[in-house]
Amino acid sequence: MAVLSYLEAIRETLRQEMRRDPRIIIYGEDVGVRGGVFRVTEGLQKEFGEERVIDSPLAEAAIVGTAIGAAINGLRPIPEIQFADFIFPAMNQIIQEAARIRYRSNGAFHVPLVIRAPFGGGVHGALYHSQSVEAFFAHVPGLKVVIPSTPYDAKGLLAAAIEDEDPVLYFEHKAAYRSVKGEVPEERYLIPIGKADVKKPGRDVSIITYGLMVNYSLRAAEELEKEGISCEVLDLRSMRPLDVEAILETAKKTGKVLIVHEDNLTGGIGGEVSALIAEHALFYLDAPIVRLAGPDVPAMPYSPPLEHAFMISPEKIRDKARELAQF
Amino acid sequence: MAVLSYLEAIRETLRQEMRRDPRIIIYGEDVGVRGGVFRVTEGLQKEFGEERVIDSPLAEAAIVGTAIGAAINGLRPIPEIQFADFIFPAMNQIIQEAARIRYRSNGAFHVPLVIRAPFGGGVHGALYHSQSVEAFFAHVPGLKVVIPSTPYDAKGLLAAAIEDEDPVLYFEHKAAYRSVKGEVPEERYLIPIGKADVKKPGRDVSIITYGLMVNYSLRAAEELEKEGISCEVLDLRSMRPLDVEAILETAKKTGKVLIVHEDNLTGGIGGEVSALIAEHALFYLDAPIVRLAGPDVPAMPYSPPLEHAFMISPEKIRDKARELAQF
Amino acid sequence: MADNGLTPELMLDMYYHMALSRAMDDRMWILNRQGRAPVVYTSNGHEAAQVGSAFALNRGEDWICPYYRDLALVLAYGMTPREVMLHVLGRADDPNSGGRQMPAHWGHAKLHILTGGSVVATQDVHATGLALASKILKDGRVAVAYFGEGSTSQGEFHEALNFAAVHKLPVIFFNENNGYAISVPSRKQMAVQDVAARAQGYGMPGVIVDGNDPVKVYEVVKEAADRARRGDGPTLIEAKTYRFVPHSSDDDDRAYRTREEVQEAKKRDPLILFEARLKEAGILTDEKLKEMQQQIKDVVNDATDYAEKAPLPDPATLWDHVYGSL
Amino acid sequence: MADNGLTPELMLDMYYHMALSRAMDDRMWILNRQGRAPVVYTSNGHEAAQVGSAFALNRGEDWICPYYRDLALVLAYGMTPREVMLHVLGRADDPNSGGRQMPAHWGHAKLHILTGGSVVATQDVHATGLALASKILKDGRVAVAYFGEGSTSQGEFHEALNFAAVHKLPVIFFNENNGYAISVPSRKQMAVQDVAARAQGYGMPGVIVDGNDPVKVYEVVKEAADRARRGDGPTLIEAKTYRFVPHSSDDDDRAYRTREEVQEAKKRDPLILFEARLKEAGILTDEKLKEMQQQIKDVVNDATDYAEKAPLPDPATLWDHVYGSL
Numbered sequence A, B: 001m002a003v004l005s006y007l008e009a010i011r012e013t014l015r016q017e018m019r020r021d022p023r024i025i026i027y028g029e030d031v032g033v034r035g036g037v038f039r040v041t042e043g044l045q046k047e048f049g050e051e052r053v054i055d056s057p058l059a060e061a062a063i064v065g066t067a068i069g070a071a072i073n074g075l076r077p078i079p080e081i082q083f084a085d086f087i088f089p090a091m092n093q094i095i096q097e098a099a100r101i102r103y104r105s106n107g108a109f110h111v112p113l114v115i116r117a118p119f120g121g122g123v124h125g126a127l128y129h130s131q132s133v134e135a136f137f138a139h140v141p142g143l144k145v146v147i148p149s150t151p152y153d154a155k156g157l158l159a160a161a162i163e164d165e166d167p168v169l170y171f172e173h174k175a176a177y178r179s180v181k182g183e184v185p186e187e188r189y190l191i192p193i194g195k196a197d198v199k200k201p202g203r204d205v206s207i208i209t210y211g212l213m214v215n216y217s218l219r220a221a222e223e224l225e226k227e228g229i230s231c232e233v234l235d236l237r238s239m240r241p242l243d244v245e246a247i248l249e250t251a252k253k254t255g256k257v258l259i260v261h262e263d264n265l266t267g268g269i270g271g272e273v274s275a276l277i278a279e280h281a282l283f284y285l286d287a288p289i290v291r292l293a294g295p296d297v298p299a300m301p302y303s304p305p306l307e308h309a310f311m312i313s314p315e316k317i318r319d320k321a322r323e324l325a326q327f
Numbered sequence C, D: 001m002a003d004n005g006l007t008p009e010l011m012l013d014m015y016y017h018m019a020l021s022r023a024m025d026d027r028m029w030i031l032n033r034q035g036r037a038p039v040v041y042t043s044n045g046h047e048a049a050q051v052g053s054a055f056a057l058n059r060g061e062d063w064i065c066p067y068y069r070d071l072a073l074v075l076a077y078g079m080t081p082r083e084v085m086l087h088v089l090g091r092a093d094d095p096n097s098g099g100r101q102m103p104a105h106w107g108h109a110k111l112h113i114l115t116g117g118s119v120v121a122t123q124d125v126h127a128t129g130l131a132l133a134s135k136i137l138k139d140g141r142v143a144v145a146y147f148g149e150g151s152t153s154q155g156e157f158h159e160a161l162n163f164a165a166v167h168k169l170p171v172i173f174f175n176e177n178n179g180y181a182i183s184v185p186s187r188k189q190m191a192v193q194d195v196a197a198r199a200q201g202y203g204m205p206g207v208i209v210d211g212n213d214p215v216k217v218y219e220v221v222k223e224a225a226d227r228a229r230r231g232d233g234p235t236l237i238e239a240k241t242y243r244f245v246p247h248s249s250d251d252d253d254r255a256y257r258t259r260e261e262v263q264e265a266k267k268r269d270p271l272i273l274f275e276a277r278l279k280e281a282g283i284l285t286d287e288k289l290k291e292m293q294q295q296i297k298d299v300v301n302d303a304t305d306y307a308e309k310a311p312l313p314d315p316a317t318l319w320d321h322v323y324g325s326l
């Protein structure tokens, strides 16, 4: 099996899907000639032509809004938002339109649409090239939100998102693009949206997380293993719908839950996960439910000491998990 | 003391504040000649002139964005978004600009701004005139979010929001505008943002809520009182910052917590409140933390049976609280 | 009039739909005043612009993206009075939304009437997207977005026109300029007289048309549609019109415009003007008119009765259609 | 040239700032290639447009709302090279952001340089708001928003211009049209040749100016500022320019434009043109030029050294300035 980077897995999946389904079009800022600012779409315009890989005007509401129209009229658009930070001008189209069209039309219309956007920090991107925005969308019924942590998942989740008949936000961690590598089968496969994945089984503490933090949590778990602490790492994969069953199962199994995300603590996905456990598995708990998340400051600063202070690291996860194990 | 409606309390506070501070301007769609579609700003243009009460173009990003500029250049703007549902085009200005300007400029700039918007359902407003949008903003460091439940709070919180040096979202429940009445002192007073309020003390169950649901919860508590069940009703008043201390105090006191909001369940304020308790007061709990919230459907439908099925009612609250008391 | 393709029959049919819409509209307001419809919107005064434009399209095949003002449009496009009333009364069988949306939030998949929400100007972008797909799929369809002049202040209006022009898409932007956005007069909305003045800045034709003349409207829309189908790109059309009644049943327009102004505008009531014109041309006789009026009365009564008897949605359906599959 | 108010001294000062900016810019790229600055942006090629416009304003009093392209602008507006380098290297004393923002995210309260984020076009709306306050407070200030042609596709550009025109605000929209938005050429950005063509649709003057000529730019900005101060409202100015180097240090412009095109554009390098012109006019001598070049070298070295020695932010300050008070 080929070993691909996270970025390559996404690119090759886009290519495979576009070969499979002529209705798929890609567009966004710089996705064509330039192949995207991260080069995720590199080579695709060459293969599929200017009509299927479109350099659009610099206008996110138009990018998403026209994709909605195009989806309704028979295409399968995969618009790219250049950085997740720039998705806000399209908020109105995503939340008020894409998410509500099926419901408001009583099922007469629907919007098969995959919005791709790189997110996350740790790459000197500063306030406006480091944001985690998944919580805004995970709050919205009608949307699905997925975040892969590995090249394998990147492929399977992207194919599933494209297959889905509803709008899916697909966030790619930019720090994972080149640093995370793994085996990826050549043939097409789908990873069901809404299913979490136990990336490492364990007994003492459950680490529930997603995205790049899965990789960091695995590193932390590995270190703790040497200390005799056994962590289970649950990769949520999908922020909406959440896999409630898997969340409760791991909570019940270990009785100690650490939730990790890079997004700001307050109002992040972690609160929802914690609340689900506190409502449905409370009496299995042996310790408080702990969240380790981005600090409640507006966004990630640029200067290395500040960026470092903001970012969640394997060490921070390890320390919190150890503390919890020893509770 | 005068008895005012919730709406009148807001209008009279705006008037009082504008008399006090000539830097205050109001603008938005239909706020001038028409006095707002709910007539909250009625009479203000007559008193303060067209320059201080401005009928703006139909453009929410411009309404909020120009208010940011005006605030930085010395005014105290109070823009109105006609319905909270229409705040999405301004999301970019609120989240990426207003919330981050102080932080990104290292304190050199700040944005004293109060964004008013009617929210909430139960008035046949359907999908786009019934929404609760507070969770989106409560997730954002740099913003403050308040929601009054009574005319008294409406005045004190609005004055405090105007006094605040940072952007505050002030959401008004449109079903409360005329139905909720109460005594309001003539003189100016501030209710500190970030402080919750025990609207009714109790022993058996804590109901943590805000906005119109405070009124509904009080009704439920009254009924349960007759059954010998004593509920404490905590009005959060401020969604950001949350009054963590007050939340933990009531949770520890009763050991049984019911969180109520009209906004969709998943990703709503309730998850955050629950997570705070599950992390910091877990061992005081005698029962699972229960959330009663708007269903996870895209937005409130129009037709009465569907609207009714969506809305939280005093009866639904009563039943849940009773269940919890009997746990 | 012959060379534009409008036969006497078509013109009579236009008139019928204008009159039907006015009658439906009046009935809706009565239902509201009787407490049987919590809120209603209106197309009263806009009928010529809407019906004229509908007739210029390949109805049911081309896409229209209406807004809440477009009752006459959707009727002319094929929505039945019964369907409209099911919608207005929030009934389960409402094809627009199954009773989920407020009245006047149109959408009819089979007729290619795009579902609309309340947020103004979003449909401008959707129409552009529909047209993008049509260009790629070569399905020959034109998409038309309808919108008020107030909504042109929204950023999405701008983004839509710009995108459409760059990609030369088969789309028409049809503005119904009635001079007000609820209470805000257009001089507070924009510093130019005409919405059409913006077209040049996007690189597309901007056409002003008398919105009280359905034939003129028909002609300019036809031309724009031909242009679109030829691959020559979008057109911005501005129909000058007037709303004769308040914005919605929750509005009171006396707060912001004089009765004299409204009376003055009513002298150019498109329904009355077109009636006179058809009579003058010998297309409409007194007899035919009476017959038509009776037919409309019957149709409106039938639609109202039908909808009032129709069941409301089952509360359990609250959970339907959140997703296609989970 | 006398009647425009530009004395020889002022013109020399203009040239100095253009050359200083170019030198600072070059240094920043070196720092990047050496791994000492993770990312840098550029104003290389835009200097005449930026400096010319700055000199036409009441510097430090009027508001400017720059974007990441505007190094020459902020230098001409009074930001010192040391301040710039503190910013570029993310130092604690960076007056723009205390090291919080990426390089080229300007903001300097004392100089009335508005803080900017990365989201394009938001500053157009802020400038409009600053001007709204100026109009109400009668403080005599003009606000100027700077932006690339790519960003004019954003809805907020439209909303800003419309709002400003309706309220006749003292604001100038200054477009630096370099023909590309990263890799996207302007023909894929808009279907018109000139950004200025949009002005008419808002009811304001649209002025095209040679962005390689700082004097011409100075003149049109001066006129627009006078107009604004007179209460006659906003102006849209389009300076035609070119970016000589990649979009940022992360970009590789060979992917989207030929070397020939870049070479051709460089024949109109504003720095070289202005130097020749000043020499021709006898304002700049070889001696003076040499002296200036040495001065610039020293200043740039000093700024770099100073900033490199300056402390990075204390991690504990991560929590500062979230709110004024809680």
Ligand SMILES: Cc1ncc(C[n+]2csc(CCOP(=O)(O)OP(=O)(O)O)c2C)c(N)n1
Pocket (backbone or CB within 6 Å): B029, B058, B060, B082, B086, B089, C069, C118, C119, C120, C147, C148, C149, C150, C151, C152, C176, C178, C179, C180, C181, C182, C247
């Ligand atoms: C984004 C948004 N903001 C506010 C509203 C509330 N609103 C509904 S209609 C309307 C006025 C629209 O005026 P115009 O576009 O001229 O259309 P008309 O009603 O005159 O046909 C407003 C402000 C809305 N629907 N959407």
Ligand SMILES: Cc1ncc(C[n+]2csc(CCOP(=O)(O)OP(=O)(O)O)c2C)c(N)n1
Pocket (backbone or CB within 6 Å): A029, A058, A060, A082, A086, A089, D069, D118, D119, D120, D147, D148, D149, D150, D151, D152, D176, D178, D179, D180, D181, D182, D247
């Ligand atoms: C809303 C938004 N979308 C995308 C980006 C990413 N981006 C940064 S600069 C740029 C191109 C801007 O081009 P232009 O406005 O012409 O300015 P120039 O860089 O050419 O001076 C893009 C797409 C952004 N900063 N903001």
Ligand SMILES: [Mg+2]
Pocket (backbone or CB within 6 Å): C148, C149, C150, C176, C177, C178, C179, C180, C181, C182
């Ligand atoms: Mg109008």
Ligand SMILES: [Mg+2]
Pocket (backbone or CB within 6 Å): D148, D149, D150, D176, D177, D178, D179, D180, D181, D182
């Ligand atoms: Mg450019």
